[in-house]
Amino acid sequence: MPTLTKMNLESYISGYVDGEGCFCVSIRPRKGNKTGWEVVASFSVGQKENRAEVLRLIRDYFKCGFIRKSVSDKTLKYETRSLNNLLTKIIPHFEKYPLQSGKQKDFEIFKKVCQKMSKGEHLTKKGLIEIVGLVSKMNPSGKRNYTKTIILNSLSKMKI
């Protein structure tokens, strides 16, 4: 590993994440929940299996999250899902060292959703509808198992 002589590690990490990282909010069915849906926010960074060192660097820098194998495409993934870590470690970093691509817009939405979740808004019908609206504007190229229409239809049928 080269020494970080002139390198600013924080900015390097933002650069790497701008290429390989993902700020995701997934909304999926959950019977136990009052709304019938569960909201999970996660920050992840992918990498080919033979180049794991940057993922370890990122995990050690953020002091949270874990690295796991993605069975689907033989890559490694660093991921953190703890709302507390997202709010206190991940989000503050990208506020100080912002992404320079269009992914910054995803980050801004992600931050809003995490802040709503910290107030428990995702557990109410009203809050969840707002979150669904925000999330529909994120990661336009990504695949969604449950579309905005499916979730809003389901919520419209519930008496909550």
Place this chain on the structure above:
Amino acid sequence: MPTLTKMNLESYISGYVDGEGCFCVSIRPRKGNKTGWEVVASFSVGQKENRAEVLRLIRDYFKCGFIRKSVSDKTLKYETRSLNNLLTKIIPHFEKYPLQSGKQKDFEIFKKVCQKMSKGEHLTKKGLIEIVGLVSKMNPSGKRNYTKTIILNSLSKMKI
């Protein structure tokens, strides 16, 4: 585009390139050349078409190279092939702000090849054999049209 308040742009670019960039040396047949082969060194960075802003940022930062559409996979690519620009602009940047992944090894080989090319060594049989040996250790996951064996076999038949 967010302001670069705490961001160190140089380090951000190294982080982005560590994920999405490529230091490549391609060796391909060229009838006009004494060795029968041509060596082309290039530095490139890929990006989805809908997120071109980082490529423009990189082009403007390095003050060289161009952005083009890759027909094969609908991505955009920033690329610079001028040996002079590689030696005076690209390589010095990554010496100051080194990559943190295994790609750093590719960069070190790339640098050696560019230095040899600047002395014209790629135009001689002896120099080309050395370059072929170096290049065979680069980008192990990439595809090569002409393997080390093919090139060395071709050179062994030539009286130069």
